[in-house]
Amino acid sequence: MQRKLLFDSFTWLVWLAPFAGILAAGLTKRRDPVIEGERVLRHDVATRIEHWTHGIGTLVLLVSGIALGVWFLPALVGSGESVWTMMNVHFGAVVVFLFGTFYYGANTLLEKKRFAEHLPTKNAIEYTKRHYGLLLGMKKFTMPPEKKYFESERMAYLLALASTSVIIVTGILKVAAHAMNVPAWLMAVMTPAHDIAAIAMLAFFLAHVFFAAVLPMSWPIFRSMFTGYVDLDYAKHEHAGWLDELGFKEPDAAHAAEAGETVAPQSSDNSERKS
Amino acid sequence: MVDNNTNPAEPEVSADQKGLSRRQFLIGFGGLGVGLALGGIFGGAFLLSDEVIAIQASGGWLLVDTKKCSGCTSCMMACSLAHHGETNMSLSRIQITQDPFGKFPDDISIAQCRQCPYPSCVEACPTGAMHVDKVTGVRTVDVAKCIGCERCVNACPFTPSRALWNFEEKHSQKCDLCKDSPFWDEDGGPDGKRACEEVCSMGAIKFTRELPVQSEDGYETDLRTGTAWDTLGFGGSPKSGGALG
Numbered sequence: 294m295q296r297k298l299l300f301d302s303f304t305w306l307v308w309l310a311p312f313a314g315i316l317a318a319g320l321t322k323r324r325d326p327v328i329e330g331e332r333v334l335r336h337d338v339a340t341r342i343e344h345w346t347h348g349i350g351t352l353v354l355l356v357s358g359i360a361l362g363v364w365f366l367p368a369l370v371g372s373g374e375s376v377w378t379m380m381n382v383h384f385g386a387v388v389v390f391l392f393g394t395f396y397y398g399a400n401t402l403l404e405k406k407r408f409a410e411h412l413p414t415k416n417a418i419e420y421t422k423r424h425y426g427l428l429l430g431m432k433k434f435t436m437p438p439e440k441k442y443f444e445s446e447r448m449a450y451l452l453a454l455a456s457t458s459v460i461i462v463t464g465i466l467k468v469a470a471h472a473m474n475v476p477a478w479l480m481a482v483m484t485p486a487h488d489i490a491a492i493a494m495l496a497f498f499l500a501h502v503f504f505a506a507v508l509p510m511s512w513p514i515f516r517s518m519f520t521g522y523v524d525l526d527y528a529k530h531e532h533a534g535w536l537d538e539l540g541f542k543e544p545d546a547a548h549a550a551e552a553g554e555t556v557a558p559q560s561s562d563n564s565e566r567k568s
Numbered sequence: 569m570v571d572n573n574t575n576p577a578e579p580e581v582s583a584d585q586k587g588l589s590r591r592q593f594l595i596g597f598g599g600l601g602v603g604l605a606l607g608g609i610f611g612g613a614f615l616l617s618d619e620v621i622a623i624q625a626s627g628g629w630l631l632v633d634t635k636k637c638s639g640c641t642s643c644m645m646a647c648s649l650a651h652h653g654e655t656n657m658s659l660s661r662i663q664i665t666q667d668p669f670g671k672f673p674d675d676i677s678i679a680q681c682r683q684c685p686y687p688s689c690v691e692a693c694p695t696g697a698m699h700v701d702k703v704t705g706v707r708t709v710d711v712a713k714c715i716g717c718e719r720c721v722n723a724c725p726f727t728p729s730r731a732l733w734n735f736e737e738k739h740s741q742k743c744d745l746c747k748d749s750p751f752w753d754e755d756g757g758p759d760g761k762r763a764c765e766e767v768c769s770m771g772a773i774k775f776t777r778e779l780p781v782q783s784e785d786g787y788e789t790d791l792r793t794g795t796a797w798d799t800l801g802f803g804g805s806p807k808s809g810g811a812l813g
Contacts (some may be wrong), residue, residue: 309601
């Protein structure tokens with residue numbers, strides 16, 4: 294019996310995955326970030342599912358896609374058997390990636406604030422300069438009151454959003470070519486567009502892994518992508534603006550507030566904050 | 569600056585207010601899609617399978633007589649030259665194989681595409697790149713659609729495979745009866761000329777419009793009887809027909 298590529302025998306899974314993600318989002322009950330004693334809920338279960346399905350899917354797609362050949366770069370796999378294997382690996386990752394991405398997209402449609410918190414603000418350049426200047430040991434800089442996501446992350450998000458969108462649109466058409474007659478001219482546009490978007494995604498992915506998992510300063514956040522929580526002290530230092538949004542007050546200030554005394558508003562700069 | 573207090577979570581509009589909340593819509597939309605995808609699988613089982621859909625016959629076939637072949641490989645060079653503009657035997661769609669230990673008539677054989685009535689290469693192609701040309705019926709490759717999975721190469725029932733891997737341009741290719749031969753100043757295809765047939769000095773390759781009778785191993789034809797071969801003194805022309813004559 295003729296062996297078939299998963300892209301052929303299970304094409305329907307590619308159509309099913311986005312709808313399954315949308316349906317799952319509709320049925321998901323989300324939790325907003327909240328301060329719980331000495332820790333802060335940063336990522337609820339849905340966020341972690343979104344992140345890891347999208348992230349692992351992206352990783353496997355990049356590895357198998359690059360092995361199959363990207364744009365003008367030669368393929369790393371040469372023979373028919375290894376091409377089949379890589380295409381089947383690519384297929385599995387496509388299904389996981391589509392589920393995760395559409396799960397995120399539908400969740401975002403339900404709560405637009407989750408989209409807004411990823412978008413850069415007018416502080417993007419200034420905060421990023423101070424944040425990384427401080428990290429590089431420049432004493433004149435102070436830690437800006439970053440929100441839940443650093444301004445630098447918010448700028449990178451735009452690249453991830455654009456590359457993901459192009460990859461999905463072009464990828465869906467490439468899969469459609471397994472089930473219907475897609476015009477050759479369209480495929481001739483979609484294939485290089487898919488590859489170029491994949492290169493942009495690779496750039497984002499490498500930077501993201503380095504800054505979010507490899508750098509020791511990011512390890513608390515990395516852990517929170519498994520546990521959901523970050524320490525309050527960490528949040529005070531790295532995400533003062535976010536804690537402000539969550540209504541956090543230092544204990545003495547909170548006590549004073551309870552006593553009905555006037556509390557001086559916090560500086561928008563928060564340059565005095567220390568963990 | 570984004571302010572969550574001024575941009576609260578999207579309100580869950582009740583069904584009474586707007587008829588349908590966004591969450592209800594997404595649940596319905598997602599559920600409908602899941603239903604259609606799953607329903608398509610079960611529904612597809614009731615559709616006609618590809619096997620019962622008739623495939624157009626080729627507009628012609630190449631006949632070969634390996635007993636006439638001298639192994640000069642002119643056909644291979646002509647094929648490569650007509651299609652690719654270079655004499656590279658690895659790019660030829662017709663192949664001459666020689667067994668240095670074999671004796672006539674088993675020392676040389678010609679491997680040409682049979683333009684099969686039920687082409688396994690076309691059936692195996694996941695993208696429709698390997699297809700039957702609607703005008704000529706020739707089984708050929710649309711290189712723009714080829715993804716390089718080489719399924720056609722593996723699917724061809726003959727050895728060596730008549731679907732070949734173009735190692736330079738990274739796509740599969742096969743004999744198209746010279747339908748698309750950009751480096752040859754002649755019209756090819758079933759209604760034109762075939763480069764291999766034109767250059768074969770032994771007359772071992774001939775084009776026909778009549779479907780040859782195929783055995784499990786393909787077909788081979790006697791192109792000798794009635795020619796000067798009858799007088800060469802081989803004790804009579806080897807019999808024709810059958811897989812290897």
